[in-house]
Amino acid sequence: MCMRYGSLGRFVCLAAAGLAASGAALAQSPAARLPLATAATEPLLVAADLREGTDLSGEWRYSIDPYRSGIAGFHGETPDRGQQRWLDVDVRKAMAEDNRTLFEFDLAHSPAAQLPGSWLAATPELRHYQGLVWYQRSFTVAPGRKGRTFLRFGAANYATVVYLNGQPLGRHEGGFTPFAFEATTALRDGENQITIGVDSAATAATVPPPVTDWENYGGITREVRLVQTPETYVDDAWVRLTRDGKLAVEARLRGPAAANAPVRLAIGELKLELAGKTDAMGTWRATMTAPRALVRWSPEQPRLYDVTLSAGDDRWRDRIGFRTIERRGPDLLLNGKPLFLRGISMHEEEIGANPARIITPANARALLGEIKTGLNGNYVRLSHYPHSEVMTRAADELGLLVWSEVPVYWMVAWDNPATLATARNMLAENILRDRNRASVVIWSVANETPVSEARNAFLRTLVSDTRRLDDTRLVSAALLVERDRAAAVPTMTMVDPLAADLDVLSINTYNGWYTQDRLTDLPGSVWRVPADKPLVFSEFGADAKAGFHSPDRQQKFSEEFQAEFYRKTLEMADRVPTLRGMSPWILKDFRSPRRQNPDFQQGWNRKGLISETGVRKQAFAVLADYYARKAAVGAR
Numbered sequence: 001m002c003m004r005y006g007s008l009g010r011f012v013c014l015a016a017a018g019l020a021a022s023g024a025a026l027a028q029s030p031a032a033r034l035p036l037a038t039a040a041t042e043p044l045l046v047a048a049d050l051r052e053g054t055d056l057s058g059e060w061r062y063s064i065d066p067y068r069s070g071i072a073g074f075h076g077e078t079p080d081r082g083q084q085r086w087l088d089v090d091v092r093k094a095m096a097e098d099n100r101t102l103f104e105f106d107l108a109h110s111p112a113a114q115l116p117g118s119w120l121a122a123t124p125e126l127r128h129y130q131g132l133v134w135y136q137r138s139f140t141v142a143p144g145r146k147g148r149t150f151l152r153f154g155a156a157n158y159a160t161v162v163y164l165n166g167q168p169l170g171r172h173e174g175g176f177t178p179f180a181f182e183a184t185t186a187l188r189d190g191e192n193q194i195t196i197g198v199d200s201a202a203t204a205a206t207v208p209p210p211v212t213d214w215e216n217y218g219g220i221t222r223e224v225r226l227v228q229t230p231e232t233y234v235d236d237a238w239v240r241l242t243r244d245g246k247l248a249v250e251a252r253l254r255g256p257a258a259a260n261a262p263v264r265l266a267i268g269e270l271k272l273e274l275a276g277k278t279d280a281m282g283t284w285r286a287t288m289t290a291p292r293a294l295v296r297w298s299p300e301q302p303r304l305y306d307v308t309l310s311a312g313d314d315r316w317r318d319r320i321g322f323r324t325i326e327r328r329g330p331d332l333l334l335n336g337k338p339l340f341l342r343g344i345s346m347h348e349e350e351i352g353a354n355p356a357r358i359i360t361p362a363n364a365r366a367l368l369g370e371i372k373t374g375l376n377g378n379y380v381r382l383s384h385y386p387h388s389e390v391m392t393r394a395a396d397e398l399g400l401l402v403w404s405e406v407p408v409y410w411m412v413a414w415d416n417p418a419t420l421a422t423a424r425n426m427l428a429e430n431i432l433r434d435r436n437r438a439s440v441v442i443w444s445v446a447n448e449t450p451v452s453e454a455r456n457a458f459l460r461t462l463v464s465d466t467r468r469l470d471d472t473r474l475v476s477a478a479l480l481v482e483r484d485r486a487a488a489v490p491t492m493t494m495v496d497p498l499a500a501d502l503d504v505l506s507i508n509t510y511n512g513w514y515t516q517d518r519l520t521d522l523p524g525s526v527w528r529v530p531a532d533k534p535l536v537f538s539e540f541g542a543d544a545k546a547g548f549h550s551p552d553r554q555q556k557f558s559e560e561f562q563a564e565f566y567r568k569t570l571e572m573a574d575r576v577p578t579l580r581g582m583s584p585w586i587l588k589d590f591r592s593p594r595r596q597n598p599d600f601q602q603g604w605n606r607k608g609l610i611s612e613t614g615v616r617k618q619a620f621a622v623l624a625d626y627y628a629r630k631a632a633v634g635a636r
Contacts, residue, residue: 042170043180043254044236044432045227047318048152049389053227056139056194060220061110062119065132070105070197085134086195088166107136107195115224116154118217121356128593130218132199139226143189147230147313148255152180154222154388156198158206163195173422174207175200175221176385176407177429183226196220205416207423208407213605214347214384215591217357222388232257234316237309238435239265240472241290241322248287249274253311258282263311270294270305278311290322296335297321297438299378302399304438321396321438327474327503330534330578334401334441338634341401341581342627343379344371344609345539347590348387351614355591359387364394370587370610372398374620376627381538381583384409384447386430395439402437403476403538403583405444406430408462414454420461427462431469443470446477447538448508451496463501474503478538481507490517493528505529505578508539508585512565513556522568527576534580540569541585544619545600546611557600563618570626584623588612 045051063085065071070085072078081087082102091106113122119133120126151162157175161168165188169181200218202210232255239249249265252258263284265274270291278284295303302321309316323335332339349355350363368391371377380395381403395402406426413419427445434440445462449455459477466475477498484491490511499505511517511525529535542565543557550558566584573579589608595601604612609620 043150043152043182044252045150045152045178045180046236046238046432047316047436048150048178048180048225048227049154049223049393050317050319051227051229053152053225054139056137056224056226057115058137059112060115060135060137061107062113062122062136063105063107063110063134064126064129065134065197066129068132068199070134071132085136085197086163086166086168088193105134107134110136115220116222117356117358118157118219118221120215120217120219121354130200130202130216132197132201133219134195134197135220136193136195138191138193140191141187141189145187145228147228148182148184148233149187150180150227150229151183151194152178152225152227153220154178154224155386156196156220156222157200157216157218158202159199161197165193174426174429176387177426178222178389178433179429180227196224205413205419205422207412207419207426208384208409209412211411211594212384212407212409213592213594215349215593221357222359222390230313231255232261232312233314234309234311236432237316237318239307239309239318239320240435241294241296241324242287242472243324243326245290246287247272247274247290247294247322249285249309251278251284251309251311251316253278253282253284253314255282257312261311263309266308266310267305268308294322297323297396297399298335299372299399299401302397302438304396318436319393319396320436323438325441325473327534329532330580332474332504332534332580339401339580340630340634341379341536341583342375342377342630343381343401343403343581343583344375344377344587344623345381345383345583345585346371346387346587347383348385348391349588349590349612351588351610351612353613355612359390361390361394364388364391365398366614367391367587368394368398368400370614372400374616375609375624376631378631379403379581379583380587381405383586386426386433389433392434392437392439396437400439401441402439403442403444404430404434404440405447405477406462408446408449408459410448411450412458414452414458420458423458423462424465427465428469431466435470440473442474442476442504444476444478444506448478448480450480451498456497459498460501463498476502476504476506476536476538478506478508481509487526490515490521490525491528492525494530499530499533503533504536504580505533506536506538509537509569510540510542512568513542519564519568523571523575525572525575529576529578531578533578535576535578536580537573537582537584539583539585541565541607542619543600543606544617545606546589546615546617548600557597557606559618563622566619566622566626570622584609588614 069083091103161171164186172179235254237251379401385407479496481492544562553560553564589612592605
């Protein structure tokens with residue numbers, strides 16, 4: 001269930017797949033992070049990846065729990081001691097010393113896996129496993145530590161419960177956003193044991209739902225770190241350039257000395273310092289005229305600045321670019337200049353034959369480099385969920401504009417208040433993590449969702465949350481259109497009422513692949529869309545298996561058919577007057593269990609312009625040449 005409390009309608013949700021069944025698993029529930037004015041009940045730790053800490057990546061022991069016996073007994077009761085994986089006990093010793101003792105697990109001697117990384121790629125036996133897995137490892141803490149220590153997760157898919165030295169730290173729902181729990185009092189000098197249960201199973205109430213068109217990579221897929229801070233620390237800071245040319249900062253301190261505390265913002269390269277004092281809630285807001293020396297971030301010049309915020313013993317830092325993004329009629333304006341988004345969509349999978357959703361800086365640059373230098377792009381749609389902060393930081397550095405979205409995908413439970421609360425929490429966690437990323441210019445609230453009154457209300461809530469959390473970026477969603485079956489040429493009309501709530505109209509189109517249209521029909525397509533807003537083709541594409549050829553360009557799954565599909569679709573795109581960008585589907589072939597043609601797919605969606613191992617297909621050059629021409633003539 002979900003409960004609302006506080007004047008701004010903050011939610012606490014007690015619903016999740018699998019782990020929600022246990023009272024122990026609900027030791028701490030996720031709460032939607034709303035604006036800075038809301039009193040937070042758990043840490044945000046914005047930019048925690050740049051803080052001092054201990055990386056817990058490496059070897060962990062794991063144990064599958066397909067019947068969730070570590071969560072509940074046969075009749076739903078608290079599991080007996082022999083199933084409680086999180087116990088701080090030497091199982092072998094306990095059983096050897098007392099023959100009345102029975103344990104049906106022993107994580108200290110279970111198989112090992114490398115984290116971060118999904119269990120699906122760890123061993124062939126787990127390739128299609130969906131359910132609960134327990135992880136455990138030990139680490140050492142030196143005596144004499146000061147301040148506070150947090151256990152911070154980049155992401156774990158989907159529902160997570162965490163124990164430290166046998167004590168519950170908390171739980172979290174959602175597979176793609178960061179979360180943290182304070183571990184200060186649960187830590188002990190010397191050796192510590194951490195146990196994590198991660199349940200990847202989706203239900204009708206989860207976000208996303210069980211049926212998707214991508215691989216559901218269960219497990220701890222992003223970095224786990226112990227993060228150290230002073231007793232009072234900067235929990236959240238947002239530094240940005242406003243559309244009227246001012247630098248604005250909002251920050252919140254947490255800790256016993258958060259109220260009425262002196263704070264100082266500094267950007268050394270700009271010789272900028274701004275001092276102030278927090279209010280009674282530990283919040284500070286300030287604005288100042290941007291220095292003339294400030295270089296605005298853009299794909300052509302992705303300038304980043306080292307920004308620090310000092311408060312007491314804490315020194316928060318981030319690497320931030322400053323730019324503006326806005327809509328004016330059907331135009332997109334970056335730093336006041338017209339913009340055409342030359343991009344492509346991308347799933348969070350590294351290049352390789354056995355991806356495990358391990359996004360290192362090198363893996364991120366390998367993927368984004370194919371877009372920036374290979375395709376002559378300036379934009380990437382990170383689909384269909386928040387990607388790693390490693391990816392958005394790499395986009396900042398390389399100069400790629402980003403569409404970031406939450407996995408409100410196809411048919412979620414629109415009438416379920418718990419599902420809405422989960423989606424709101426994911427959206428807030430995503431926005432608050434990446435508000436300082438210059439590359440992120442569009443927040444998307446959904447993908448291909450059929451229209452209904454319940455759906456409209458659900459998505460309008462997300463749109464409202466987005467604008468309240470961040471009024472400096474644009475809001476979109478990939479919408480469906482209606483096709484006129486009686487028309488002589490492909491004729492599509494946008495009738496989705498959500499269009500009125502969005503800044504950018506976005507459409508996924510697969511005419512010529514999932515329809516009976518001949519490719520020669522595509523250039524004459526008619527698009528009936530509002531004329532006063534920019535349109536983005538958020539998806540279009542056709543499958544091709546790298547190395548499969550059809551010289552006459554007629555057979556689907558051939559490289560030649562895919563290349564011709566791109567030629568004709570791009571010809572169509574040039575005739576749409578309000579089109580201001582595109583992100584075809586997709587950069588790289590990606591795993592999708594629903595795709596099972598034995599000749600061409602075998603569990604892979606083959607719409608990538610490169611194969612899973614990085615081999616470029618013929619259509620790659622078609623799109624690269626098109627974007628080179630677009631770049632040469634400017635925004636139009």
